[in-house]
Amino acid sequence: MKTGRPVLSADTKATVGERKEVTLWPSKTGGKNWQPMSFSPLTGLVYVNTNEIGWKYQPWSLDRITNLKVGQPFRAVDYTFVYDDPNTRGYLKAIDPVTGEVKWQKPERSPNWSATLVTAGSLVFTGQLTGEFIAVDAATGKTLWQFQTPSGITSQPITWERDGKQYVTVASGTGGLYAAVYGDPNLANVPAGSTLWTFKLFED
Numbered sequence: 001m002k003t004g005r006p007v008l009s010a011d012t013k014a015t016v017g018e019r020k021e022v023t024l025w026p027s028k029t030g031g032k033n034w035q036p037m038s039f040s041p042l043t044g045l046v047y048v049n050t051n052e053i054g055w056k057y058q059p060w061s062l063d064r065i066t067n068l069k070v071g072q073p074f075r076a077v078d079y080t081f082v083y084d085d086p087n088t089r090g091y092l093k094a095i096d097p098v099t100g101e102v103k104w105q106k107p108e109r110s111p112n113w114s115a116t117l118v119t120a121g122s123l124v125f126t127g128q129l130t131g132e133f134i135a136v137d138a139a140t141g142k143t144l145w146q147f148q149t150p151s152g153i154t155s156q157p158i159t160w161e162r163d164g165k166q167y168v169t170v171a172s173g174t175g176g177l178y179a180a181v182y183g184d185p186n187l188a189n190v191p192a193g194s195t196l197w198t199f200k201l202f203e204d
Helices: 010-017 177-181
Strands: 022-024 038-040 045-051 054-059 077-082 090-095 102-108 116-118 123-127 132-137 143-148 158-162 165-172 195-200
Touching: 010 022, 010 054, 038 116, 045 116, 045 123, 090 123, 123 165
Parallel strands: none
Antiparallel strands: 022 054, 038 045, 045 090, 054 077, 090 102, 116 123, 123 132, 132 143, 158 165, 165 195
């Protein structure tokens, strides 16, 4: 705009000016979070795990901010996480980085907090919080293979070569902010633990 000043939406005016509760998408952990994504020069697409999480957000009043007690957490807002569909809390997506167009997306009951790894063989590897390590087709998103590890996966899969053979390695062990505080019912029975898994890739 001419002045360079931001143009506030109605929700922003309500929450900043009047401290009203509003519902915002995405939340602070929604959209694209810290999970590393990958890019394939063969498909021209990025592969990214996203979080489908909004929140009801209300700033604290001034008197509440100025009456904090020692040791009390300071967030300055009250919030509750919300979901359009509790059975789809995230997606694995293939996105054109130039246009932003989503080429395909795979819904997830719990958001994937793992990185993605795409190979020259057009496989996309990622891990799920319920412990599955999966490989999907880079062109279509179809799940081609999966392996159940003992705990949730929040790590970054890596690929490496030895003696002309290609391997993929991933760590399994539940952890992270989402698993700890979101109360996801899908994770209620996922055990803790820490293991390392390596798989050899075979050619058809």
